[in-house]
Amino acid sequence: MSSSIIGIFFGAVLMFISIFNQGGIKIFLNLDALMITLGGTIAATFISYPLPRVIKVFTVIKNIFKSEKNEYNRYIAIIIALALKARQNSILSLENDLRKIKNRIIKVGLQMVIDGSPPDIIRDVLETEIDYMRIRHSEGEQIFRTMGKFSPAFGMIGTLIGLIAMLRSMADIGATAESMGPAMAVALVTTFYGAMLTNLIFYPIAEKLKSMTDSEMLLNAILIEGILLIQQGLNPRIVEKKLNAYLPPHLRKGHMSTRGVR
Amino acid sequence: MSSSIIGIFFGAVLMFISIFNQGGIKIFLNLDALMITLGGTIAATFISYPLPRVIKVFTVIKNIFKSEKNEYNRYIAIIIALALKARQNSILSLENDLRKIKNRIIKVGLQMVIDGSPPDIIRDVLETEIDYMRIRHSEGEQIFRTMGKFSPAFGMIGTLIGLIAMLRSMADIGATAESMGPAMAVALVTTFYGAMLTNLIFYPIAEKLKSMTDSEMLLNAILIEGILLIQQGLNPRIVEKKLNAYLPPHLRKGHMSTRGVR
Amino acid sequence: MSSSIIGIFFGAVLMFISIFNQGGIKIFLNLDALMITLGGTIAATFISYPLPRVIKVFTVIKNIFKSEKNEYNRYIAIIIALALKARQNSILSLENDLRKIKNRIIKVGLQMVIDGSPPDIIRDVLETEIDYMRIRHSEGEQIFRTMGKFSPAFGMIGTLIGLIAMLRSMADIGATAESMGPAMAVALVTTFYGAMLTNLIFYPIAEKLKSMTDSEMLLNAILIEGILLIQQGLNPRIVEKKLNAYLPPHLRKGHMSTRGVR
Amino acid sequence: MSSSIIGIFFGAVLMFISIFNQGGIKIFLNLDALMITLGGTIAATFISYPLPRVIKVFTVIKNIFKSEKNEYNRYIAIIIALALKARQNSILSLENDLRKIKNRIIKVGLQMVIDGSPPDIIRDVLETEIDYMRIRHSEGEQIFRTMGKFSPAFGMIGTLIGLIAMLRSMADIGATAESMGPAMAVALVTTFYGAMLTNLIFYPIAEKLKSMTDSEMLLNAILIEGILLIQQGLNPRIVEKKLNAYLPPHLRKGHMSTRGVR
């Protein structure tokens, strides 16, 4: 189960208990306040980004709840197996494996290796591929970060509107603590919403997207290195050593029967 | 329709409803408050930047409301067609196409290719061209970001002026909640204006200009790469593969009848 | 006329009107408040930077009020004329032009060209020259940015001093709104000064210095490129094309009778 | 003893005295307040990062309390001894030393030297190794920095909840200073907790992890340089000079009987 689900559940329970302990959930539920805080944030986000990019964000959110799997070793094993086969038979013998592989980087790279493209063109194409993949993936993160900046601002704008209206009405209806208190309470609810949205939703999602992109980029770096090593026809042991260097020591596996340190 | 129009319309309606629900639009309309917040921001912007650059900004704003079109594939198709023609006939045969092309980068680049300039000079000229294009385009973004910083500051300055005047007058006219409330309300309107200008106008426009520049720079990167590939006389299939690598997978089209992955 | 003068004039008028509308300029003039805000800022700036650098800043300020001239084309024309002459006669024939040129980069560079220094040494010397010129020019900007950070801080410190003294005196003289209001008003004036100094003076000047340095560095990049092209004895048409690439399209001029796009 | 232990002890005593002097520790102990501040921070952190990474953080904390040892010279001495032996006998003679060495970088590097791998592959593998080691180590720092940002935010959220509930209740139970004061005090305790957690725990730990990573990376830079120098078979005196250049002058030792400056 993804840690994000645990976190969201845990955070929601916590807030619920805190609010409940303070004697009433009713005052914290306010549609007007939600409209100005979340609505304002969404409006500002629409002005800030092209439409397709904003829409794509909602399709990205679901990835956050996927359980994190560690696939580095699975892919390193695939690369080493391919390197071994390419060395024993020939690079052309990898053509059959191509159909079984789903990962885009290995697929594109391996086909170019089989087609006999020169290494610098392969590296060029693959690095362009992951450079722009990184840019696209960081766009989602960037939108959530922007929403995380707008959200407390619109929370404050909502509170200002309530505050100004309340202060204005003082001349007419007088200012007793009994009348001002609840009006002030309502005004502050938008600030509360803004702070909650940013700190329990927008920023954590932005951070999560960032760390997901980082993991993916590490995998891609391993794959590009691996494909070029296959083409060079290097000893699979050196391939393993070079690819293992990307991983933390406790994740490294001896895919081959090597002697010495991994 | 541009998402910016949707966002601005949606944001304006939202603010109007919120303010209306609070019982009165009148107190939120205040010419003095607008003068100090917007006027102060514009004055500070004039001190900060040379005159022509500030003026140019107003011509840039209208681009924000243009609908975003995705033209990558149109240009990749043009490049591939040119590459094919250059390979089948000769590079000189591209001279006629030159007149029909409007894009500056292709035009400048292609003419240098036809003139027989060496590749490193072509790359040099085109990269200088887009480096400084990026700098010029980011100037507009930068000005809006600066306005987004000045605007809440002048909102706060306006509130301070109102607050100081109100506190001052207490000694003379006494301090009843009935008299202080409305004065305080008026003072807070400038803070409200500052927050609105920044979060619904200045920052979103700056973000939009940034993402427009990013799209343009991606297109330019594709075009430079494409022109140099035309000159090298590479196989149009490799041209397509190298240019497609810049795009997200769902946008990639098979311009040629390729086998395998795109 | 420089836009900075317009901005400062406009900003001052605006503040004056706002304050006047609030019913009195007298309370906003307070020598003690100015002393602590501006004095504190200057003291902190003196601790932060070596003496000669702080003093130099005052000589830099006057440049801000100079009208911005666009000299790129004038210098490109000079470079092209020199390139033409060097090609038709010889590089040594440029010796006479050397005396008429005032710009330091052209002067230093051209003399090295005439002396027959190798291109990499010329590039080295000129790039060191402009690298450190950029560092020196950005020092002025940096000092104003630092002052822009200290100024609201000392405004707040002044308000804290006033506030503490006022709260302290409550035990002795009682706390009526009539006595606390004006004391509070005086305390807030330092915050007002701090915000004004930063947003109408320190930050705008820092921004202006930055954009002046940027313009100068663009000119220097053009000049270095130009001098090395003169030495290479390239076709003046290519010289023009390479130098024009640095400029926005609307500023490019056809210094030579070129065909095609500029 | 680690300076971190001194700092935490000193900080705790200080806070205790300050609170005690203010007349009572009881009001500052509040389980609800701790739950919302620390609980909210942890919930947001769980959403932000994959589960294994959050868990790993707790295993990292204990390193902070280890006493800092300066091991640069010990490792430089080892490198020089190996360089000497490799020069007098042969590189293969280092095989026996390999078993005694525990440091991962030396072990991996030396074995590749003995295996006769070319220098650029050794440098590649070792630099990949420390690049990704740096990334992994900075993840811990990054999590604490994120917690340091969430913690005051949830402190403020807790205060907002308390404030809104208090203001709300005014209409029912009236608003006397006697009833509002303590309620307000309780509401502020969460802000206090948020500020304490960030400034005495989260940020200092993040800084400490950063400076620990910096020290480790300096050592790694020395070791990679050293292993490549052993392979080159350079004069141990030059080895010493090159490695000493990484250290501050007062830490440099003459491992060999050198003449002149170290």
Added chain:
Amino acid sequence: MSSSIIGIFFGAVLMFISIFNQGGIKIFLNLDALMITLGGTIAATFISYPLPRVIKVFTVIKNIFKSEKNEYNRYIAIIIALALKARQNSILSLENDLRKIKNRIIKVGLQMVIDGSPPDIIRDVLETEIDYMRIRHSEGEQIFRTMGKFSPAFGMIGTLIGLIAMLRSMADIGATAESMGPAMAVALVTTFYGAMLTNLIFYPIAEKLKSMTDSEMLLNAILIEGILLIQQGLNPRIVEKKLNAYLPPHLRKGHMSTRGVR
């Protein structure tokens, strides 16, 4: 005299006058407040950094009060003299000068030149030397910047403690402005201390250390360039031109009887 001494003196006098004008220095002297603000800052700093690094900072502070001397020209003259001697006699003739030179970079570099080390090893050793010198020097700056961040935070924590205690006591002793005012005043003194420490001490010292490191690094860049030029045996006139390029025009001196621009 150093500008830092002027600044500190000027700042102290200013604060004294301001406080005195407000009618009493006594309330601003508060040992408890100093303990929590400065003590908390120091405690957090101890947790953040290894012990030796914190201690070293105190030895660094005294450098801030040293008068700034401009030694660029003195060192350029030395380099040119050495270059002349090396050209007229031989590089070995510099052995005698070695003893008289105190600057570490010249000493280490020159000895390697005399020993006949290849230029790339000399550049390597010297650049490693100054890279890590820069890192070590920036550590002091970094510690003061961290203290500048902690200091207002602990000021705020102190105020929160005072505020909570005061609000708590309202239920028991009642809340009259006469009793609350002074208690509030005492609570605010810690915020005042935090703001003063940061803006008159920690940040200015950090800035000063930064500009001192910048000057030193400029000198080191000149020295490395100079030593390599001596080894190349270049014409001292070119040596002078290349080294002068690092300096602002008004500091450049004609160490040799050169014609033309400097």
